[in-house]
Amino acid sequence: MEAKMEKIDVNIVKFEVKVEAEKFDAALTRAYKKNVKNFNVPGFRKGKVPMNVVKKYYGIEVLLEDAVNFAIEGSYSEVLKENNIVPVDYPKIDVVEVGEGKDFVYTAEVTVYPEVELGEYKGLSIEKKTYEVTEEEVSKKLKEMQEKNARVEAKEEGTVENGNIAVIDFKGYVDGEAFQGGEGKDYSLEIGSKTFIDTFEEQLVGAKVNDTVEVNVTFPENYGKEELNGKPAKFEVTIKEIKVKELPELDDEFAKETSEFDTIADLKADVTKKLEEANAERSEREFEEAVITAVAGNAKVEIPEVMVEKEVDKMVQNLQQRLQYQGLTLEQYFQFTGTDEEKMREYMRTNAQTKVKVDLVLEAIEKAENVEATEEEIRAKAVEVAKMYAASEDEKMVDLLMQSQQAALRADVITNKTMKLLLENNK
Template identity: 45%
Template sequence: MNAELIKKEQNEVTLKITVGKDEFKKANDKAYDKLKGRFNVAGFRKGKAPKKLIEAQYGKGVFFDEAINIVFPEAYSKAIEDLKLDPVDRPELDVEEIGDDKDLVLIAKVTVKPEVKLGEYKGIEINKVEYTVKEEDVDNKIEEMRNQNSRLINVEDRAVANDDTAVIDFEGFVDGEAFAGGKGENHNLVIGSGSFIPGFEEQLVGANVGDEVKVNVTFPTEYHAENLAGKEAVFVVNVKEIKVKEMPELDDEFAKDVSEFDTLEELKNDTKVKLEEAAKKNEEAELRNKAVEKAAEMAEIDIPEAMVDTQVNNMLRDFDQQLQMQGLNLENYIKFTGMKIEDLKAQMREDAQNRVKTSLVLEAISEKEGIEVSDEELNNEIAQMATMYKMEADKFKETLREQDMDYFKENVIVKKTIDLLVDSAKIN
């Protein structure tokens, strides 16, 4: 096998790959062994006809496509390695020469990782952001804990009021016709939350359990479901229950119930310490993000669209996984919001491009600075991940594949590269 670089224009490379005739003949024979059972030849059972008879009946090149499929992956991998290319997309393939007792000559066009022209990345100026924890923050956190430990109790002696939770059945109609997605049963609606169409919740105030209320609303002109945007609708709502949130008393007993502390004062002090620790981590994260953003701003890169497309697809996959953790999936999300998958991708594209640029810049800096990973650093990274999975480091390490180890190495290199940026920065 021989590979030759023919042309390189920006991030697109054209290369010629030549597979020797003997090697291609072996691939053609393998293709025959694989496909011979698909051909009908008079006088022979399927899979028993000689190769030459099949070629005579169906054409000399009947096995060529499969032979290319057999020989190309290895030939392409070797060509990429020999020519020191870093592809970021699948190649486009053309056949220049092929035939019986001939070399196979293939022309491959592929997008490769772009050149990164680094700007100044050492000594960059960064404005530090400070997060101060106030007593108000502590009180808000404690109030959040009260909310988490509250309970809903039924109210039977009055009508619906703001901040109540109304348990309702409802069905919506436009022009007298029920519409898809407009019906619900035993739905818990917090009055005043703004989670329903503007004007809906207010019309339930004053209703009693057992009442049927006709709610008149107009869908927003930019509503996600185009068939409903700007339309007037009537919802028939049955109020089944009225519930009010009962908050626990803010005292020492509350502290004992929700924590390991005996007094409310101890709980507040601990909450403040934890908020201050979180604030410090946020400051550090902000500083690191700013250092990376600044280094990326100073760099020049012609980012291939293929890399952005791949990043968008990765983000879409991650979003789908997040939805599944909430009991949804991407298909249902698209259906509920009335969006198109192309719209979602378009929303992600700018962020995807920034992520690609950041990744390329950090990679270029790490290579220029010769940043490497020691065994100790790699083992520490693996141990941290093992802790997250509540496993012993050695047992966790046994489950890792080669690509997993590469992933952890890349993580360490990225962290060390960002450390370099921050340590050398001028922080105001």
């Protein structure tokens, strides 16, 4: 086998490969053996037609497609290995010369893994933001606890007020016609929650039980349904019940009933501590992102378009899986958000480009710093993953992960060690 390589673009190479005649004839024989069961020739049992008879009766062309595939399969990976080429996509193959008793010649054009030119990745000064816990944040958390433990009771007299819960029947009309999804019965709507569009909730303020109120609103331009986007609508709303929420007092009794603490002071201190921990985690996370953003920004790399598209494919797939957990489809998501797959993929492209570059830069640093993963580190990662699925360490699950996911575990360990190296070497 002979191969010539030509670089035709930044990340694209083209090979011209010659497979010797005897090797291609062997591929023809393999193609015959694969297909012999399908040949019917008078005077021969099915599956027993000799190769020379097949060629005479059907023509050599009947074997060429499989023979070409076998010849490429046997030579292409060898060409890549010999030239130290890592492809990122399937090659574009063109047959130059083919025939029995002849050298088989083909070209393969392929996008290759890009080279990364690392810039400074040690000794950088990166701003690390810190976040102080404010009294307002603590009060907000305590307010949320109050809301969760609020009592809801029927309002015997009076009218709908802001903060009340109105139990309503409603039916909506656009251009005088009822529209799909515009009707509901016994719907509990908290007034002031901005659950419904426009000024829908405000227009119910002042109504009494059994009142029917005409509510006039306008759908947002980007509502997500073409027939409703930007359209004025009228709703007939009947007030069936008015409820009020009674928030418990923030006192020691509240602390005892809703937490493991005996006093409101201790509960407040715990809320403050948890907010401080969350802020510290946020600070560390943002610092990591700032470091890798700076390091990636100092590196130079031409990213092949196909790598970006593959990353977008992963993002779409991940979104689809998350939606499935919520009982939704991509089509429903497009309706709710007023977008389509093309717009969504275009929106994802910037993040995909950033993700691909970061991965490439981290990989280049791993090689430059000879970052490796020991067997003990890989097993520790397997234990960590196993504990995510079981309450305690499960040796069988750990062993299974070590057998089936060792490459992924190793990659995770190496990436984490590389990030630790970067964090330790940048201020």
